[in-house]
Amino acid sequence: MTNPKPVSGPQADTAEPPAETAPRDGGPVRSGWRMLLPTMTPWLALGLVLIGGITLFGLIGPHLVGDPGQIRDQGLTGPSAEFPLGTTQTGQDVLAQLAHATRGSLQIGFIVGVLATALSAFFGIYGAYRGRFIDEAFSLLSNVFLVIPGLPLVIVISGFVPRESRGLWTIALVLALTSWAASARVLRAQTLSVRNRDYVAAAQVSGERPWRVITVEILPNLLPVIASQFVFAVIAAILGEAGLAFIGLGASNSSTLGTMLFYAQNGFALPLGAWWWFVPPGLIIALIGMGLSLVNFSIDEIINPKLKNLRLHRKRARRAARLERELARASRRSGQAPDTDAPAAEEPTR
Amino acid sequence: MTTTPAPAGTAPDPRARPVLTVEDLTVVYEVDEPVTAVKNADLTLHRGEILGLAGESGCGKTTLAYAINRLHRPPARIASGRIAFHDASGDDIDILSLEDAELRAFRWNKLSMVFQGAMNALNPVATVRAQLRDTLLAHRPRMTRKEIRHRSEDVLRRVGVDPRRLGSYPHELSGGMRQRVMIAMAMLLEPQIMIMDEPTTALDVVVQRDILREIVRLREELDFAVVFITHDLPLLLEISDRIAVMLDGEIVELEAADRLYRDARHPYTRRLLGSFPSLSGSRGAFIRTGVDETETPAATATEEPS
Amino acid sequence: MTSVQVTDLVKDYTIRSGLKRTRLRAVDHVSLELTPGRTVALVGESGSGKSTIAKILTRMERPTSGTVDVRFDDGTPVPDAAYRREVQMVFQDPFASLNPFHSIEHHIARPLRIHKRTGTKEETHRSVLDMLERVNLTPADNIAPRRPHELSGGQRQRVAIARALAPGARVLIADEPVSMLDVSIRLGVLNLLGRLQREDRLAVLYITHDLATARHFSDEIVVLYRGRVVERGPSDAVILDPHHDYTKLLALAAPDPERPGRVASDAGPVDRDAIDDGVCYDHFTGRWREAGVPAAAEERT
Structure with a gap:
């Protein structure tokens, strides 16, 4: 193990000093997962609180309220101590309905989110990684699904399926099938870019199997994109289902925020001024969308660190600019006072 | 204005008149812990001279070049110093006190810049x-x-x-x-000054050669001064009159090119010189200059925040 | 020990623009030999086909024609299953060749596991630390759990070298291993490669555009121009006594502080079309031969 270099001698093989980042914190080493977590901002916190609160309401609420279907003779009464959100035309408790409907909508959103993300990940990532024929075929398939107009197809399919077999899963499947294609296109583009990076080539050269290259080397670098698409798919599914249910094509055996609005519409809640009947479900839908969007903005910052730097640097940049202006002003003052030529010197530059 | 100091290095030409004087220039990046990218730089550029600025990534050479015509972006800021441009007409311009409109007129007209990767x-x-x-x-x-x-x-x-x-x-x-x-x-x-930041780094050697030849020839024809920034010291030794070597934001050596090659004083300059194996010298010549497998802390120093 | 015999390598790319298809020959009948303990430098500009040869040698691309014959010392051919163990590569850009998501340990442990060089978890961990120490990354137990962005360019390239050697590679393809690094680090990394080569008797293909380092770090230089070998020979002979016009042009273009002020006195730009890429000078035989033809069609004056 002798080093033949004459002068450098024993020192030649010493290590280079660790990079300056080394001693910063002696704590446990941060894993790769850590960098996938967004930084906490007020907006992200608000989004998480909204989502958490609504989810909790959907999970626990149904156990605390009475039977949402129970018909009473106190139809269409406003909020009171007994019924905090009033009653419907047929005397049903709006709060109880709301709790069950929130649970139903979240269920649909979650199922569709998982299904659509799985479909887009498979068609987007696997196709792009394999390239050639498989990529062409998968691309064609997602392009076809992309140009199919989503809502009309959903209406047609939902209308075609007989009402009794039009359950929660059927609706979820229909929504998932019409919403994965755009995400698959994005994932394909991202995969193509990651696939051409040297570390993927290095993994292939060192003999990794294709599925390991995909799941261990490529997938982690796509996770923020996938997470963002999942969140987006959930929003789209909840809104889509609400739209379907509102026009009467929703799941037959479950109650969602959309079906609530459908019954409110049929019960002439609006002309009768029964705001407690249609405002709560509408508000919940809006808040779910808002919360998930806020979470999504934070995920965007991971995908595109420039957004984050923008926020971080804006303040610093302002301070630097102000300090520099002061310096320039001071310099101008000192330059003008003793030396009357200074303004003239600047003249020819105009 | 008679504040022009004696050039920090020795001017190759006694009749040389300065075209740009940089005094005590400090540039700070206002990040959480402010980073001083350029520390108290003193520099005099003479008319018709090629001044090489050598250094490795993160040494502050690009920051210095940007600060000279105030192209630096916040959070970078000029914390102290003076930059004076000595116009051919005999007027002096204090670059740091220019208003925005004056600055726009000044840039490109009197001083232009070729950026790194400018071809894109x-x-x-x-x-x-x-x-x-x-x-x-x-x-x-x-x-x-x-x-x-x-x-x-x-x-x-x-x-x-x-x-x-x-x-x-x-x-x-x-x-x-x-x-x-x-x-x-x-x-x-x-312009009377052209600042070139790694103008040929992305090009093949033969093409790089053609462009360098063009720059040297143009300089002789049109008599503008060039600040040539690169990490390639042998290249600078060939084309420049004087060379400034930067390390960690400081100009550690400013010397006429031939003297720098034969008799470099700063250990870092010697180290840099030793990093380039000679093409025509005896085989293994570079090894005797004592370069080993280690890296200096300078090489791993913080990168410039962008 | 393993050696590589590359014979008449040809690689064509099809370029589609609209309905037109043109064929671009990136590598044109290139032959070269890598033997244990020797470094061959492959010199040329971007677009000369250097990287294509590297990709073919590491089996990331298939050649259009020609053979890559890899054999153990006893003459038996290396089976496909062992190819990735024997032939490894160091990539040009240390910032791109390490996965930002994974720790340094992962990068070195994976090849060890794939090629079954370790058993238990502890054994792997110890081997990883050993590899890191071999490439002078100490303290190894401090470096191993870090992630690539916490290391400097030179340190990353050392990790990349350790990863390439981890499977027990005997043939190393180094594709511009130092061109992205700071100048003061370059010689350190090259010296490291040189030391590892001597210790393990590696066969190294050093791909570069830098004539000076090619001369000092290789035994043989192969000059590539437009996909063809235009000059080959012992490194000193090729650099100090270039025969082909293109090699002369390259040698002239490399900065040389020994001759200051040479730029201005150079002859003007050279007409590229005047360079004959149809001939090749071989310093070993001392004769010219045709370039871009099968090696079997022996020397003609």
């Missing part, structure tokens, strides 16, 4: 002719169409590009050709 800075959807015309019109709004055409053809010819290429789009030109067009653009308004 051309607008891909405009012809070379349109881009040269826009630059001319921005600074000389009263130029006639004929004058613009003559001037454009002239600068292209000077950098060794066929004027027939005026109608080409950037993607129709090779990398070397695009870089020449950028240099043509930088000399369009006959």
Whole structure:
């Protein structure tokens, strides 16, 4: 193990000093997962609180309220101590309905989110990684699904399926099938870019199997994109289902925020001024969308660190600019006072 | 203004007049823990001189170049110092006190810059002719169409590009050709100083050679001063009159090129010189200069925040 | 020990623009030999086909024609299953060749596991630390759990070298291993490669555009121009006594502080079309031969 270099001698093989980042914190080493977590901002916190609160309401609420279907003779009464959100035309408790409907909508959103993300990940990532024929075929398939107009197809399919077999899963499947294609296109583009990076080539050269290259080397670098698409798919599914249910094509055996609005519409809640009947479900839908969007903005910052730097640097940049202006002003003052030529010197530059 | 100090290095030419004086320039990046990218830099650039600025990534050489014509972006800021431009007409301009409009007029007119990777800075959807015309019109709004055409053809010819290429789009030109067009653009308004930040790093050696030859020749014809920034010390030794070596934001050595090569004082300069194996020297010559497998802390120093 | 015999390598790329298809020959009948303990430098500009040869040698691309014959010392051919163990590569850009998501340990442990060089977890961990120490990354137990962005360019390239050697590679393809690094680190990394080569008797293909380092770090230089070998020979002979016009041009273009002020006195730009890429000078035989033809069609004056 002798080093033949004459002068450098024993020192030649010493290590280079660790990079300056080394001693910063002696704590446990941060894993790769850590960098996938967004930084906490007020907006992200608000989004998480909204989502958490609504989810909790959907999970626990149904156990605390009475039977949402129970018909009473106190139809269409406003909020009171007994019924905090009033009653419907047929005397049903709006709060109880709301709790069950929130649970139903979240269920649909979650199922569709998982299904659509799985479909887009498979068609987007696997196709792009394999390239050639498989990529062409998968691309064609997602392009076809992309140009199919989503809502009309959903209406047609939902209308075609007989009402009794039009359950929660059927609706979820229909929504998932019409919403994965755009995400698959994005994932394909991202995969193509990651696939051409040297570390993927290095993994292939060192003999990794294709599925390991995909799941261990490529997938982690796509996770923020996938997470963002999942969140987006959930929003789209909840809104889509609400739209379907509102026009009467929703799941037959479950109650969602959309079906609530459908019954409110049929019960002439609006002309009768029964705001407690249609405002709560509408508000919940809006808040779910808002919360998930806020979470999504934070995920965007991971995908595109420039957004984050923008926020971080804006303040610093302002301070630097102000300090520099002061310096320039001071310099101008000192330059003008003793030396009357200074303004003239600047003249020819105009 | 008689504040021009004696040049920090020895001027090769006794009749040399300074065209740019940088005194005690400090540039700070206002991040959580402020980073001083350039520390108390003193620099004098003489008329018609090629001044090499050597250093490795993160040493502050690009920050210094940007600060000279105040192109640095916040969070970078000039914390102290003076930059004086000595116009050919005999007037002095204090660059740091220029207002925005004056600064715009000053840049490119008196001092132009060729950026790193500049060949990709051309607008891909405009012809070379349109881009040269826009630059001319921005600074000389009263130029006639004929004058613009003559001037454009002239600068292209000077950098060794066929004027027939005026109608080409950037993607129709090779990398070397695009870089020449950028240099043509930088000399369009006959500036007295050109700052070139790694102008040839992305090019192949042979093309790089052609462009360097062009720069040296143009300098002799038009008598502008060049600040040539690169990490390639052998290249600087060949083309520049004086060389400044930067380490961690400080100019550690400023010396005439031949003296720097034969008799470098600062250990870092010697180290840099030893990093380049000689092409024609005896085999293994570089090893005797004592370069080992280690890295200096300077090499791993913090990168400039961008 | 393993050696590589590359014979008449040809690689064509099809370029589609609209309906037109043109064929671009990136590598044109290139032959070269890598033997244990020797470094061959492959010198050329971007677009000369250097990287294509590297990709073919590491089996990331298939050649259009020609053979790559890899054999153990006893003459038996290396089976496909062992190819990735024997032939490894160091990539140009240390910032791109390490996965930002994974720790340094992962990068070195994976090849060890794939090629079954370790058993238990502890054994792997110890081997990883050993590898890191071999490439002078100490303290190894401090470096191993870090992630690539916490290391400097030189340190990353050392990790990349350790990863390439981890499977027990005997043939190393180094594709511009130092061109992205700071100048003061370059010699350190090259010296490291040189030391590892001597220790393991590696066969190294050093791909570069830098004539000076090619001369000092290789035994043989092969000059590539437009996909063809235009000059080959012992490194000193090729650099100090270039025969082919293109090699002369390259040698002239490399900065040389021994001759200051040479730029201005150079002859003007050289007409590329005047360079004959149809001939090749071989310093070993001392004769010219045709370039871009099968090696079997022996020397003609």
